[in-house]
Structures are given as C-alpha cells and as structure tokens.
Amino acid sequence: MNIKYLTVGLILVFFITLKPVIGQGISASNNAISNELTYIHTDRDVYIAGETMFFKLYVLNSLSQKLSDKSKIAYLLLRNETASSILKVRLKVKNGIAYGSIFLPDTLSTGSYEIVSYTNWMKNFGEKTFFKKEIIIANRFDKELNLHTNKNLATEPKTTNITKPVDIPLITDKQTYRQREKVSVNLGNSITGKMQHASLSVSVYEETPIISNDYTFSNYLFLSKQINTDNQKPISHAYFPETKGEILQGKVIDSNTKKTVADACVILSSPDTIVNLQYAYTNNKGIFQFQLNDYYNGKELIFSIKDAPKTKTWKIEIEDEFNLKTLFKAERFTENPELKNYILKSQDIVYINKTYPFKIVEELTKPLITNYICPKVYNKPIQSVYPVDFVSLPDFTEIAREILPTVKVRKHNNTYVADIIDTENHMFFNKNPGLFLDGVLIDDINQIIMFGTDKINKIDVLSTERIYGDLKFPGIIAVFSKSMEIKNINPNQTSIRVMNDTYHPYSLLNLNENKYSKPSLSPDFRQLLYWNPNFEINSTQDPSFEFFTSDHVGNYIIKVEGITPEGISISSSAKIQVLNHVNLSQR
C-alpha cells in the first residue's frame, strides 16, 4: 500500500518538475539564440555643432527585456545621409549599461543625423534590430538652416500613439521658477513603493518645438515586443557575443582568385617591450576571429599570415565593426518655422557659451581597464643581452658572433639566415628560429641584419624548442630596438596594421552647483540644465534630485528614462517654466 502511494506521489512530482524543466530548457535554448536590444537616451534631440551630446546606453535581452549581462562591448555611431559614419564609439558595458558624451565637431553641416547602437551579437539578427534614433545637428554659422528633411511628413511617424509611457509622477516643488533658482524634483512615493531598485537617466532641457516626447524607452520596448518574433530568428551565426572583450573578425583572401583561404594561420602581435602573440586559423569560409582583452586597448595591431606560400598572394581583410549595409534616410523631422527659430536662438546661445567657456564634461577616472592580460610567448628568457654593456658592434652578424654564443648568423645564397644551438641536444636546430622585433613576429632576419648596437636595446634568446599553443619555434630571438624600429619594417609580406581605438570614457555633465546658486558676472544660458545618467533608485534612498535654472527663460522638460532589474521600463516627463524677474512679478 505504501509503495502504491509512493509511486503515485513520485509520478506527480515527476510531472510537476518536468514542466518547469522543459520550460527552462526552451527558455535556456532560446536564451542561447535570443537577441539583445539597445536603447540610447540622449540628453536632447537638437544640437548645435560644437556642443556635447550626453547619452546613456542600455543593453537588454530582447526576450526578457531585462538588462543583459551577455555583451560587454557596445558600438555607437553617428551618421547622416551622405556619410556612413561620422563618429564611431566603442563602449564598455557594465551590467547592461554604459554612458558618456560625444563632442559634436564644429564642422558638421546642418541636417538630420542618426545615432545607431548595437552589439556584436545583434549583428547575427540583422541591422533592422539595431537601435536607431534621428536627431538634428545644426551648424553654428548656418543661418539658412536647410534641414534636408522629408517635407511630406507631418509628425513623427514611428512612435506616436503606440503606447502611453509608464506613468511615474515627477513632482517638482513649483511649476514656475526664476532664473538661477534651485529646482527640486521628487520621483514620487509610488515608484519606491513598487520598485526596490531601478537604473535611471535624467535629463532637463529646453523644450524643443514640434518634437514630441513620445520617443521613449517604454515605447521603444513596446514596439520591440511587437516585432520580437521576427527579430528572434538569426540570419547569421558568424558573430559571437563579446562577453570578455572585443571580438575582431577578418578574412584571408587569395588576391588572384578572389577566393577565401581556409586553414591559414593568422598571427596577431602588438609592438611592445614584451613578446606577445595570438593566433587563429581561418575556417572553411576563410574567417578568423580574435578575442581582444584590454591589453590591446589603444594599441597598434599587426596581423600576418604565418608561413604563407611565397607564390600565393594571400591577403588579410579586417572587418570594420562600424560598417553598416543599410543607409540612413531622414524622416523624423519636418521643416517648421518654430523649429527654425529655436535653432537660430540655440546658435546664439552656443556662441555666448563658447565665449564664456566652462568645463562641461567631467570625465570619470573610473578604470575601464579591468582585463589586462598580455599573451606572452615566454616568461623568462634563457639569455638576455644588453648590447650597451659591450663594445660597439656595427651589425647583427657581428652582434651574434661576439655576444650571442648560442646564435649563428650566416650568409646563404646572398641572404642571411639565423640558427640557434639547442641547449638540450647540443646541436643546431637547422631551422629558422622564431624572430621577434619589438614584440612582433617577423619572418626574415635580413630586415634587421643592419641593426648595430646603436639601434638595439636588448636581445632575448631562448635556445630550446619553444611551444606556444600548438605553434612550435626552434628557439627564439627577440630583439628590442631603442626607437620601436618595427614601425619602419613590414614584418611579413601579408602583414597589415590596424589601430585599435581606446574605449570611450565614461563621462558626466559637470554640475558645479555653487556657480549657479549665486549671481555671477558671467552669463549662463544653458539649455541643458541637468543630466544624470547614473540616477539609481533603491529602497533606502530618497528618489529626488536638484538642479539650478540658468539665465535662459523658457519651458523645460524633465525627462526620466530607465529600467528595473525585473525588466520594467520607466519613461516619464514633466514640464517646468523659467521666467525672468519682470515676468514673474507681473504674474
């Protein structure tokens, strides 16, 4: 009897546990192919060239719409209809969030621009899944202001009337303020009651005519959910999520046949005082990939093909991570006299602000470099020689003869070859050793044969058969020059050089409150009164913030965007008015 009950019980438990496991299995497998989505909250929608655009970038899982912990790198670019990319930014993403600022060069022409953001993983799902936002940038000296916009469109077509943003009350202490007066904003008790934690970005800027405030995070997520099913089908599997660092991808192509080359060994080194190397083999489509940690941040990358046949014309092509296939077509903004007047006024304000400059951007010193690992080929050399310790020698042949006892350099068929004595077997390897100049693998000693002691700082020799992964070097000679001679040498006939840009720094709007709390001789006509991309809500902290109005009167929008750990988006806005003393007393 007991066994019968136990059996029935176990059957029940089995089916109860089976359902969530199957559910989790599907969700887990979906998670493996689920897309990400990005959203950018900018401080404003209209800028004058020469101003700084502040932004906060959110990376979310497109299914759960929670902050994504998958991608650690995001890409942001600014383009217009004529240029594929005007500004390119690589951002380090921490727990699905990144923020910073971009200086908009004075030379930008007036017109509609598009901000595009994405992650490497999102490339698998096509460019239609990338976040795109249209903004206006006007040149400071352009009074004609031909915005080149689609004149047939009456209003913003994409987001209006899709859904109302999540209603979170923004309670200001007043509705109307004087110039240079303190404004206190509270996010209301309801938000803290409902949410334990949320990551928000807050912007207070002068209201722009005809531009609706419906372009919000909540609307974007709502829209994303509608087209979610289409965007969950990857159209490619070529891109990995950048979970530990940037993944750089390229192809090896035979220049003559234009066909891709499989199983080619591509080597990556960076000029340094440490011998460093990474390698990858091309797949059947000729594609290779490297995961770059912070060691490569801001460094020159040198790619070469190891043992490329001399008779072939193989070449390396590195994929530009900012290259988009689809073009930008402006359609958000319309020609409007009110907008034109607003821009003309903003041009004058920027002119005044440039005359009385103060530090707008505060760069954060938070270290972005957290994963600095140099891929060393060896840890300790068997022999390190500093030629300066010896008598001056004219070339490398003499140096090898006089001060490198295990190295032999000889002339063979009018070219020089190097050989190393294997200290284990006490005989020459009779193969070319691994030869490095300034940390980079080069394939011919003839390139450094004229280097005398005046050019060389240090020589490391390893006179045993060295193994690096599955590469074998019959000994290693590493030459470190005094003035980075690798810059003047082509390491290999297939070598190409790529500059790896540094990660964009995190930055904030400089809010020096004391400057605005009391009258100052210098004018203050800021149209952006407050920007905080790092506004956190938690159960203990009062969700409020303060800022000061400027000398510029007008209507200002307080816009709050953000997300909770549960994936609930927050979009809210409120309006305040700044009047001068005369207007205020008349009221």
Place this chain on the structure above:
Amino acid sequence: MKIVMFLMLLLTGNSILYSQKSFSDQLILDSIFEPKLTGEAFIAKVGMIGRQFFNDEWAESDIKLTTGEKVSNKLLKYNGYLDEVVWLMPEFFKQVKLDKFAIDEFVFKNYFGKSIRFKRINIKQMFISDSTDIFAEVAIESNLSLYIFRKIRIEGTVTKDSKGANYSFDQLESAPVYYLKLRNNNFSTLQRLNRRALLHLFPEQKTAIRKLLRQNFQRLKTESDLVEVVNLLNKSIFH
C-alpha cells in the same frame, strides 16, 4: 519498486538537464578563445630507476594561469624530480614542459577517483639561500594550511649488468616535504612526521596542542595522521 526506482532516475535526469544548459554558451566561447599554454619541448631523463612522475598515467586536468585565465581538459603529468608540469600535446604526441611562472594551479580531475590540486607556492628551501617557487599538493587550505611537496630525489646509484656491460642508474625515491602555512602567510617546514617536530613549529601553542592530541588519541606517524592533526588544529586551536 522498480517503477519507483525508474521515476527517481528520471527525476535525477531532470535536474541534470536543468543545470547543464545555462553554462553552455560561455563554455563554447571559452573553448574557442582559450588561452595558449607556453613551454618548451620535454624529453624525460633516462638512466633512472624508480618513478620520476607523481602520476604515471596522463591525467585530464584543468590549469589556472597566473593571468587568472583557465585552461581545461589538458593531459598533464607532474614530474616530482624536476618539479615541473608536463603537458602532452595530443595533436603531435609531443611532451611540453610548461612554464612554471605562467601557472598558478593545476588540478588532476580524476586521480584514482579523486581530484588533486597542486598550487605554486613560494618557499624557502633548506640549503638554498633564495626562496623558490614549487608546486605543492594542497591537502588542507584553512587558517592552518597543509601543502605537500611531492618531491622525488636521487637516493643513490645502482649498477646493473646488461649484456656483459655495467651501467649505472640513479635510484629515485619519493621524499615528500610538508609545509604548514599560518594566517600570516609564513610557511614552516615539518621536518619529520612526529609530535615533537610539530610542537617545535608552534612553541606558543605547545601545551594546548599536546593536550589536544592526547585527548583525541591522535598519532602522528603517517601522512594521513598529519591531515587529521591539521584538521583537528583548525577546529580547536587555529579557528
């Protein structure tokens, strides 16, 4: 009863299925961009009698590099005579002596049914003026830690006759050295496996330790006795 057993088996299967899926993505990525091992070609020394290696068979192992990166499922042997880790490159059947300074730890995942962890520690050896880095087996890691240096040394030479000629061979013997590490990160060498040697290392706690060992009837004659003693000391004195 058979049905009960079958259902219990299915239930176990469910939980395994659940736990395995979530890590698969990262594992694939880690294996594609796995850090490279560095070292030099290795040929084992001949003309010796006895075991040079701690493990005679290649053991599937994980390695933690000094960079913090991890390398998984490599075939390793620990050479106690040279105090070096040797890696078998399966593609070329080549043996590689790995760079000691690139390795922090390595774990034999299944050494006679248990996992054994070796860690690179910096100690001052007898008769050597400078401190050196050695690989030592981690027996206990707590307030009082026990590391065992699986040293193999030449105990003498043996002459053997082969086809009328005499050949001299080095006789290898296992000579483990026991290191105790206190909270202040200082290593002390336990010269012999006996109570007196242990009490000599802890003059301040001498009485307490003697009392504790007596109360627990704890002997200190073998390696397993030492492990029990260190566990006992962690529970009662160094907690």
